[in-house]
Amino acid sequence: MMLSIMLLQAATGLNLVQLGAALGAGIVAIGAGFGLGKIGSSAMEAISRQPEAAGDIRTSMIIIGALLEGVSLFAVIVCLLCLFIK
Numbered sequence: 606m607m608l609s610i611m612l613l614q615a616a617t618g619l620n621l622v623q624l625g626a627a628l629g630a631g632i633v634a635i636g637a638g639f640g641l642g643k644i645g646s647s648a649m650e651a652i653s654r655q656p657e658a659a660g661d662i663r664t665s666m667i668i669i670g671a672l673l674e675g676v677s678l679f680a681v682i683v684c685l686l687c688l689f690i691k
Contacts, residue, residue: 626687633684637677644670 648666652659 622690623688626684629687630681630684633677633680637673640673640677641670644673 644666648662651662655662
């Protein structure tokens with residue numbers, strides 16, 4: 606394990622902090638995508654069960670999606686800022 610990390614570091618010129626930051630940014634982006642997909646699918650399922658509550662469900666979905674996007678954007682920015690710290 607350590608040898609593979611050392612070889613990767615030598616090949617790319619990244620230190621472990623930068624490598625972790627790059628991986629963290631990717632994981633955050635993937636997690637945000639899954640989260641938004643889950644929010645959308647759950648909202649559509651709830652609207653199909655109770656069509657009369659569609660406005661309330663849609664409003665809640667947009668608020669939760671916006672909060673998720675804000676947190677994921679903040680996390681990606683923190684990870685990208687760590688890439689440029691030497």
